[in-house]
Amino acid sequence: xxVAGGRTAILAGGGTLPLELADSLIRRGGAPDILAFRGFAxxxxxxxxxEVADLLDVRGIIDILRRWGPERVVMAGGVHRPGASAxxxxxxxxxxxxxxxxxxxSGDDRLLRGVVDLLEQEGFSVASIADLAPDLLAPAALLGxxxxxxxxxxMIALGAAVLTxxxxxxxxxxxxVNGSRILxxxxxxxxxxMLARVAGMTRRTALRRxxxxxxxxxxxxxxxxxxxxxxxxxxxxxxxxxxxGLAGIAVGAGRTLILSSDETIAEADRRGLFLLGAPLGxxx
Amino acid sequence: xxVAGGRTAILAGGGTLPLELADSLIRRGGAPDILAFRGFAxxxxxxxxxEVADLLDVRGIIDILRRWGPERVVMAGGVHRPGASAxxxxxxxxxxxxxxxxxxxSGDDRLLRGVVDLLEQEGFSVASIADLAPDLLAPAALLGxxxxxxxxxxMIALGAAVLTxxxxxxxxxxxxVNGSRILxxxxxxxxxxMLARVAGMTRRTALRRxxxxxxxxxxxxxxxxxxxxxxxxxxxxxxxxxxxGLAGIAVGAGRTLILSSDETIAEADRRGLFLLGAPLGxxx
Numbered sequence: 001x002x003v004a005g006g007r008t009a010i011l012a013g014g015g016t017l018p019l020e021l022a023d024s025l026i027r028r029g030g031a032p033d034i035l036a037f038r039g040f041a042x043x044x045x046x047x048x049x050x051e052v053a054d055l056l057d058v059r060g061i062i063d064i065l066r067r068w069g070p071e072r073v074v075m076a077g078g079v080h081r082p083g084a085s086a087x088x089x090x091x092x093x094x095x096x097x098x099x100x101x102x103x104x105x106s107g108d109d110r111l112l113r114g115v116v117d118l119l120e121q122e123g124f125s126v127a128s129i130a131d132l133a134p135d136l137l138a139p140a141a142l143l144g145x146x147x148x149x150x151x152x153x154x155m156i157a158l159g160a161a162v163l164t165x166x167x168x169x170x171x172x173x174x175x176x177v178n179g180s181r182i183l184x185x186x187x188x189x190x191x192x193x194m195l196a197r198v199a200g201m202t203r204r205t206a207l208r209r210x211x212x213x214x215x216x217x218x219x220x221x222x223x224x225x226x227x228x229x230x231x232x233x234x235x236x237x238x239x240x241x242x243x244x245g246l247a248g249i250a251v252g253a254g255r256t257l258i259l260s261s262d263e264t265i266a267e268a269d270r271r272g273l274f275l276l277g278a279p280l281g282x283x284x
Numbered sequence: 285x286x287v288a289g290g291r292t293a294i295l296a297g298g299g300t301l302p303l304e305l306a307d308s309l310i311r312r313g314g315a316p317d318i319l320a321f322r323g324f325a326x327x328x329x330x331x332x333x334x335e336v337a338d339l340l341d342v343r344g345i346i347d348i349l350r351r352w353g354p355e356r357v358v359m360a361g362g363v364h365r366p367g368a369s370a371x372x373x374x375x376x377x378x379x380x381x382x383x384x385x386x387x388x389x390s391g392d393d394r395l396l397r398g399v400v401d402l403l404e405q406e407g408f409s410v411a412s413i414a415d416l417a418p419d420l421l422a423p424a425a426l427l428g429x430x431x432x433x434x435x436x437x438x439m440i441a442l443g444a445a446v447l448t449x450x451x452x453x454x455x456x457x458x459x460x461v462n463g464s465r466i467l468x469x470x471x472x473x474x475x476x477x478m479l480a481r482v483a484g485m486t487r488r489t490a491l492r493r494x495x496x497x498x499x500x501x502x503x504x505x506x507x508x509x510x511x512x513x514x515x516x517x518x519x520x521x522x523x524x525x526x527x528x529g530l531a532g533i534a535v536g537a538g539r540t541l542i543l544s545s546d547e548t549i550a551e552a553d554r555r556g557l558f559l560l561g562a563p564l565g566x567x568x
Contacts, residue, residue, distance in 0.1 A: 158453070165449045169442070171466035182455035185469035188485055197481075201472055 006071035007031045008132065009124075011061075012049065013040045013077030016259055017129075017136075017232065019048065021076045024133040033068055035061065040079050055079055062122050072127040073119055075228065116227055128227040129257060136261075138233070138277035140253035143261075144268040148276055149247060152215050155179070156250040159217025160280040167222040173231045176244070178214030191218065191233075195240035202245035212245030219252025219280045226255070234259030238267040238275070248274030255280070290355035291315045292416065293408075295345070296333065297324045297361030300543055301413075301420075301516065303332065305360045308417035317352055319345065324363050339363055346406050356411040357403055359512065400511055412510040413541060420545075422517070422561035424537035427545075428552040432560055433531060436499050439463070440534040443501025444564040451506040457515045460528065462498030475502065475517075479524035486529035496529030503536025503564045510539070518543030522551040522559070532558030539564070 008025055012018035012034050018041065022032040036049035046052055050068070053061050065073060116126050130137055142148065148156075155177040162175055162182055172186025176198050183201060186194045195216065202212050218231050233251055241249055249268070251258070256277070258264055268275040292309055296302035296318050302325065306316040320333035330336055334352070337345050349357060400410050414421055426432065432440075439461040446459055446466055456470025460482050467485060470478045479500065486496050502515050517535055525533055533552070535542070540561070542548055552559040 162450060162453050162455070165453070166446060166466070169446050169449070169466050170464050171446070171469075180454050182450070182453050182469075182471065184471045185455075185466075187466065187468045187481070189481060197471070197473060 005030060007033060007068070008127070009065055009068055009070035009073045010034045011073060011075045012036045012045050013075070013079040014042060015077050015232075016042070016234070017257065018042075018045045018076045020136060020259065021074070021129055021133050022048070024135055030132075033070060035064055035068075037079060041077065045077070058118065062118075065119075065122075065124060070124070072125045072132075074127045074129060074132055075115070076129055078232075113225070113228060116225070126227050128225075129230060130226045130254070134254075136257050136259075137254050138251045138256045138258050140277050140279055143258070143275040143277060144265045144273075146248065146269060146272055146274040148250075148274045149213075151179075151213070152247050152250075152274070155215040156217055156276070156278060156280075158182075159215060159250065160219070160278075163217065163219060163280070164222060173221055173224075174216060174218035176214050176216050176246070178211070183214060186218075191216070191237060192240050195237075195244040195246075198244040198246075199240075213247045214245065216241055216244075216246055216249045217251075217280065218249065218256060220255040224255075230257050231255070232257045232259055233264065233275075235263045235267045238264060238271055238273055241273055242271040246273065248276065250276045250278050250280065252280040253277040289314060291317060291352070292411070293349055293352055293354035293357045294318045295357060295359045296320045296329050297359070297363040298326060299361045299516075300326070300518070301541065302326075302329045302360045304420060304543065305358070305413055305417050306332070308419055314416075317354060319348055319352075321363060325361065329361070342402065346402075349403075349406075349408060354408070356409045356416075358411045358413060358416055359399070360413055362516075397509070397512060400509070410511050413514060414510045414538070418538075420541050420543075421538050422535045422540045422542050424561050424563055427542070427559040427561060428549045428557075430532065430553060430556055430558040432534075432558045433497075435463075435497070436531050436534075436558065439499040440501055440560070440562065440564075442466075443499060443534065444503070444562075447501060447503060447564070448506060457505055457508075458500060458502035460498050460500050460530070462495065467498060470502075475500070475521060476524050479521075479528040479530075482528040482530075483524075497531045498529065500525050500528075500530055500533045501535075501564065502533065502540060504539040508539075514541050515539070516541045516543055517548065517559075519547045519551045522548060522555055522557055525557055526555040530557065532560065534560045534562050534564065536564040537561040 008030055010018050010021055010032050018034060022034060025032045034049040036046045036052045037055040038052050040055060051064050053064060119126050159175045159177040174186040174191050176183040183198050184194045218233060220226060220231055233249060233256060265275060292314055294302050294305060294316050302318060306318060309316045318333040320330045320336045321339040322336050324339060335348050337348060403410050443459050443461040458470040458475050460467040467482050468478045502517060504510060504515055517533060517540060549559060
């Protein structure tokens, strides 16, 4: 486990995670500096950022980090759904486009892996959120008040087994299981879009082909470098899971981040879904 | 391999497969009788059917088959996308609804597995299309004139490996691979909907996250009972694959059906996609 002391540069993508990480570091005496990616980072993140940069302007990002000279660099927040300004700024960053498109072609994992490699080549130490802010990780416990139905336990075990089976491949980190059936594997579309797909399967009447009561199982792959693309669950995940007719969500304890933890747990209770942190395949 | 002689009862769902099977049997001296499922079977299939029945009226279907007394029964054509009349007729079949919804809850494979078990309990012999009409199966050959690019060969091997890895689970029989990445697993939504999803990933500009050039890999699961739910590729699959930006399609030789074979191959050539029958995982 790395210490959180000294200055930490947070490369900030979308969502609330960058600020949750910053606050967690501050609580424990750390000193975060946020470098926000234009078009990805939230307005609140940009407001608290020390600087804002274009994701594709790799050279510019490295220059900023050199000036800052942090103890460590950590990536937080998605770079999956670019806003309009990210697309516009991509044009401004054309000088690095070849390098970045090469990386992008090779898949999410490899793209972010490439960023980590590049940062390390430049002499920066790259840390994981899991090490820096263990308070953001799912514990091995039932979160919230909705118990796990007996039928769901079998589904969770099945979901963990199938995630383990596909772990050697560059594929998503979540599945939806219903009964003995795998309803959906997560691909680059992400968890929310996957859950919307499942909602379409459960919504039908009369000859509806899927009954409600399934489970979302989500955890980091076995052997996953937790410095890149850690799986995340937040309040919105619970809303989507409810729409998909699920009974609840199981996440890998110590290998999944719970965003806005209090709010997420309250949301699970309010919607009547269980939220379980469990030692799934690959968990410590 | 079963002989095709004597009377064969075809339980006919959607698409062109039921009539292609009937014609294949007739060409080789067989005598098919079509029992078309109302709301699923095409108009042309219904026109040539000896009788039409409600899918949910299990008792009625068994009664018809008893009257017919066929040498064997075979299921052909999808029952995945019910039309309005299938939903309406479900109401008429309420007396069997408990039994059928129990089956439906347990997943595609198990539903059809349940139908096979029921037919066998009633003393019927259930055959596979693969045995009855091997001319409808994908051969181990390059179909059409578009060669397989070297990069695609690696993707096909990867797709076959990942399908083998998930083979023990009740999950779809197709994946889309792009580079080293699994873009999509087929779930109950079917191949066309999966390809539409991939089309959405390749369509973006600027920060588009997926380059064109991927491959659809489709084959029966290892240990799959080929009497139920054999994977199928047809002209529409090529159209969807083109829209998804794919370079081509690889199917398990002897373990996948090619619908309207001439038309499908012409479609592959016209759209510039390769169409390969290959001994993928589980192939004989």
